[in-house]
Amino acid sequence: MVGREMTAPLLVFFVLAALAVIGAISLILQKHPIHSALSLIVVMVALAGLYLLLGAEFVAAVQIIVYGGAIMVLFVFVIMLLNAGVEEHTSISKMAGAPGLLLVVALAAFVAATIARSADSIQTTSQAGEMSSTLGISGMIFKEFVYPFELTSFLILVAVLGAIVLAQREKI
Amino acid sequence: MVPTNYYVILSAVLFGLGVFAFVFKRNIITIFMSIELMLNAVNLAFVAFSQALGKLDGQVFVLFVIVVAAAEAAVGLGIIILIARNRQTLNVERVDLLKL
Numbered sequence: 138m139v140g141r142e143m144t145a146p147l148l149v150f151f152v153l154a155a156l157a158v159i160g161a162i163s164l165i166l167q168k169h170p171i172h173s174a175l176s177l178i179v180v181m182v183a184l185a186g187l188y189l190l191l192g193a194e195f196v197a198a199v200q201i202i203v204y205g206g207a208i209m210v211l212f213v214f215v216i217m218l219l220n221a222g223v224e225e226h227t228s229i230s231k232m233a234g235a236p237g238l239l240l241v242v243a244l245a246a247f248v249a250a251t252i253a254r255s256a257d258s259i260q261t262t263s264q265a266g267e268m269s270s271t272l273g274i275s276g277m278i279f280k281e282f283v284y285p286f287e288l289t290s291f292l293i294l295v296a297v298l299g300a301i302v303l304a305q306r307e308k309i
Numbered sequence: 310m311v312p313t314n315y316y317v318i319l320s321a322v323l324f325g326l327g328v329f330a331f332v333f334k335r336n337i338i339t340i341f342m343s344i345e346l347m348l349n350a351v352n353l354a355f356v357a358f359s360q361a362l363g364k365l366d367g368q369v370f371v372l373f374v375i376v377v378a379a380a381e382a383a384v385g386l387g388i389i390i391l392i393a394r395n396r397q398t399l400n401v402e403r404v405d406l407l408k409l
Contacts, residue, residue, distance in 0.1 A: 144310075146310065146311050147311055150311045150315060150316075154315070154319045157319065157323060158319070158322060158323070158326070161322075161323055161326040161327070161330075161346060162326065164326075164330055164339070164342065164343070164346065165326065165329060165330045165333065165334070170336050170338045170339050170342075170399075173334075173336075173338075173339045173342055174338075174342060177342050177345065177346060180323070180346060180349065181349060184349055184352070184353055187316070187319075187353060187356075188353075188356055190311065191316070191356050191357060191359075191360045192360060193356050193359070193360070193368050193371075195368070196352075196356055196368050196371050196372065199372060199375055200352075200375070203375050203379055204345075204349070204375065204378070207379065208345065208378065208379055208382045211382055211383070211386055212338065212341075212342060212382070212386070215338065215386045215389060215390065216338055218390070219338075219389070219390065219393045219399065221336065221338060221399050237329075237332045237333060238329075240332075241325055241328055241329045241332070244325055244328060245321060245322070245325040248321040248324070248325070249318065249321060252314065252317050252318060252321065270365060270368060273365040274365055274368055274369055274372070277365055277366070277369050278369060278372070282369055282373075285373060289373060289376045289377070292376070292377065292380050293376065293379070293380050295380075296379075296380035296381075296383045296384050297383065299383075299384045299387065300383045300384055300386075300387040303384065303387035303388055303390070303391050304387045304390055304391070
């Protein structure tokens, strides 16, 4: 793994990974929520590119359509509807700064240590890229996972009803 | 071929940044967006392991996660609109009805 030359997929990975991380950092640094939302769209498009690199075309398309399209449009719509302004900072957030940063670093170190320990147990068996992953996914959704799949339709129905009840004008 | 480790490390970094944003941001909409960022990081790990193991289960799970995220966004933004209407603010520090 060490000392290999820079192949094209590796180069694409690093470009997309840098784009995703920069977008995520920009989400944190931006003061206005609309700028954070646009940064999040950059992260999601970069992740869609990574899914394509992994040979998951269907997931990449769903990522663009559902996340980049529907969910982020909902976010931007709500930000504009509520006329959200620049975020105001309070003294509490500054006080929580040092311990919070420490805990985030500890979490990242813990995750990295777990990955490093379990890296050898993941053996790359076969390359799934040969078979069309969309064909395989559709087979799995409608055969093995058909019951959870039907449950998700019920979940969406409940979510739609909940959103309607929450957003209606009358006092609840 | 890109090693699976790289994807998982990127996923961990994105998840860490999501946790960071969740803890530090004060705007309720930005906090909600950081939850979406964490869900995306987990999705990346799912797809990476799905490719490493040569099985498609991970990609099916990602589709379910995306469906749940969409439902969560619909309900969560409804709650945010309700909070903004009742409290006239989007700052989580000012939403303190349950605070002693």
